Amino acid sequence: MRIPADTGAELPRQLRERLSAILGARGVVEGDCSRYHESWGGSFTAPGGFVVRPGSTAEVAGTLAACAEARVAVVPQGGNTGLAGGAQPTRRGAVIVSLERMRALRAIDPVNDTITVEAGMTLAELQARAAEVDRLFPLSLASEGSCQIGGNLSTNAGGTQCLRYGNARAMALGLEVVLPDGQVWDGLRGLRKDATGYDLKQLFIGAEGTLGIITAAVLRLLPRPRDAATAFAAVPDPEAALRLLDHARRHLGESLTAFELMRHECLAWALVALGGTSPFAACHPWYVLIEATGQSAPGTLALPMEESMAAAIAEGIVSDATLAASETQRRRLWAMREGQAEAQKAAGPGIKHDVSVPVSAVPDFLARADAALAAAFPMIRPFAFGHLGDGNIHYNPLGPAGSTPAEVARLRPQVNRIVHDIVVDLGGSISAEHGLGQLRTHEIQRYKAPVERAMMAALKATFDPKGLMNPGKIVPD
Numbered sequence: 001m002r003i004p005a006d007t008g009a010e011l012p013r014q015l016r017e018r019l020s021a022i023l024g025a026r027g028v029v030e031g032d033c034s035r036y037h038e039s040w041g042g043s044f045t046a047p048g049g050f051v052v053r054p055g056s057t058a059e060v061a062g063t064l065a066a067c068a069e070a071r072v073a074v075v076p077q078g079g080n081t082g083l084a085g086g087a088q089p090t091r092r093g094a095v096i097v098s099l100e101r102m103r104a105l106r107a108i109d110p111v112n113d114t115i116t117v118e119a120g121m122t123l124a125e126l127q128a129r130a131a132e133v134d135r136l137f138p139l140s141l142a143s144e145g146s147c148q149i150g151g152n153l154s155t156n157a158g159g160t161q162c163l164r165y166g167n168a169r170a171m172a173l174g175l176e177v178v179l180p181d182g183q184v185w186d187g188l189r190g191l192r193k194d195a196t197g198y199d200l201k202q203l204f205i206g207a208e209g210t211l212g213i214i215t216a217a218v219l220r221l222l223p224r225p226r227d228a229a230t231a232f233a234a235v236p237d238p239e240a241a242l243r244l245l246d247h248a249r250r251h252l253g254e255s256l257t258a259f260e261l262m263r264h265e266c267l268a269w270a271l272v273a274l275g276g277t278s279p280f281a282a283c284h285p286w287y288v289l290i291e292a293t294g295q296s297a298p299g300t301l302a303l304p305m306e307e308s309m310a311a312a313i314a315e316g317i318v319s320d321a322t323l324a325a326s327e328t329q330r331r332r333l334w335a336m337r338e339g340q341a342e343a344q345k346a347a348g349p350g351i352k353h354d355v356s357v358p359v360s361a362v363p364d365f366l367a368r369a370d371a372a373l374a375a376a377f378p379m380i381r382p383f384a385f386g387h388l389g390d391g392n393i394h395y396n397p398l399g400p401a402g403s404t405p406a407e408v409a410r411l412r413p414q415v416n417r418i419v420h421d422i423v424v425d426l427g428g429s430i431s432a433e434h435g436l437g438q439l440r441t442h443e444i445q446r447y448k449a450p451v452e453r454a455m456m457a458a459l460k461a462t463f464d465p466k467g468l469m470n471p472g473k474i475v476p477d
């Protein structure tokens with residue numbers, strides 16, 4: 001759907017004039033706003049939205065104060081790579097606040113192992129800034145060239161190294177936030193210990209912009225690994241993958257950094273989408289990408305990884321395994337995992353689920369969901385990959401071969417119900433790392449207890465009594 005360029009017409013004239021005065025010409029987007037209105041991949045399109053690009057915390061504060069007075073909704077937007085439609089308004093007449101101009105490095109302290117950055121810095125730039133002082137910022141996502149740290153914190157992003165370093169929440173020490181009425185909270189403390197009452201920053205992490213706008217953050221830095229060993233293993237089923245996880249933990253200990261599971265179909269479609277050949281001569285039902293990293297001299301981890309794989313083959317856990325012998329080979333193995341978005345596009349329309357269950361329940365989840373879908377929709381094609389080490393599976397079955405997006409969309413409500421009921425029955429979550437956005441806010445109401453929904457609504461009402469911050473996300477309006 002094309003969006004009319006003159007979206008400002010949706011706003012009261014006085015507010016438009018006030019925003020122009022606060023933000024100046026660079027801060028107001030004139031003309032084509034489609035790149036802000038459409039989400040990554042075009043899954044969500046806003047019905048309009050006046051786009052502003054503040055250049056400072058004071059300008060964000062002025063924008064929010066003006067919108068609050070005019071009772072106009074505000075939707076924060078980072079790199080717009082979110083997969084739940086959180087950064088798109090659901091109704092006309094909203095102001096989209098893009099953080100893309102707020103990308104400054106405010107401070108870096110290698111002794112305190114902290115970096116203070118503005119919310120609009122991309123994740124890739126943040127990683128590069130940390131590397132300049134020989135430190136690691138360990139959050140790593142396939143979207144890191146575009147997504148912003150403010151968006152990562154607001155979705156509590158996970159990623160491929162979560163197994164070792166935790167998700168975005170684990171990396172945040174302090175935040176600066178603009179509240180819905182325009183007040184600024186300076187919580188930029190680089191402290192590991194602070195026992196002075198409620199840990200307010202935690203409320204804004206994972207809040208998807210519904211309680212305020214994160215404008216800056218103090219983040220933890222870690223020692224930069226000097227050594228990495230990467231293996232790609234073929235396993236007969238998810239049970240074997242789980243045994244391999246336990247085996248790898250015992251052999252590789254703390255150095256185990258990534259443990260990624262994928263079905264044979266995911267590898268096959270990645271090869272179609274990206275080119276290249278399979279690491280194995282034969283086909284296997286499931287694969288695991290394993291990586292260990294550490295401070296040892298380069299090449300040191302190769303031996304324990306090799307011994308670990310040899311032992312797993314000898315014990316009958318692994319059918320075959322290959323080890324990356326160079327950085328180029330390592331990148332090739334990772335491309336098959338990181339190319340899963342392209343693989344899915346090549347495979348055809350599907351129905352995405354970003355779910356988590358206790359790690360021990362992953363095989364049970366996959367078996368139950370596969371069986372239930374096969375019984376209800378025999379032509380549906382399995383497609384599943386994810387972070388097995390975190391119990392987070394991207395369970396994305398594909399529509400019958402040759403089906404159109406509209407045909408697959410008609411199956412979505414029933415498929416979601418089947419998959420999510422099983423997830424919740426196993427004690428899991430229907431959104432592990434993508435958030436609720438407009439995709440799952442209504443669906444989650446079925447799965448959260450009334451007391452949990454009431455606590456969330458009370459928090460929302462406290463911070464945003466006028467209901468203007470990203471309305472309709474997390475707490476239904």
Ligand SMILES: Cc1cc2nc3c(=O)[nH]c(=O)nc-3n(C[C@H](O)[C@H](O)[C@H](O)COP(=O)(O)OP(=O)(O)OC[C@H]3O[C@@H](n4cnc5c(N)ncnc54)[C@H](O)[C@@H]3O)c2cc1C
Pocket residue numbers: 040075076077078079080081082083085086087099119140141142143146147148149150151152153154155156157158159160208209210212213214215341433434437470473
């Ligand atoms: C190819 C690909 C791979 C991906 N892989 C992963 C993965 O491995 N793990 C994972 O967790 N996610 C993944 N994602 C999803 C996405 O990249 C993450 O959710 C990311 O954290 C979103 O950041 P963003 O800056 O693009 O935020 P946006 O998409 O712009 O916004 C996401 C939400 O955060 C809010 N928001 C954004 N910035 C702010 C701010 N400064 N203050 C307050 N609210 C704000 C928005 O309103 C919205 O609700 C992937 C996406 C793609 C396209």
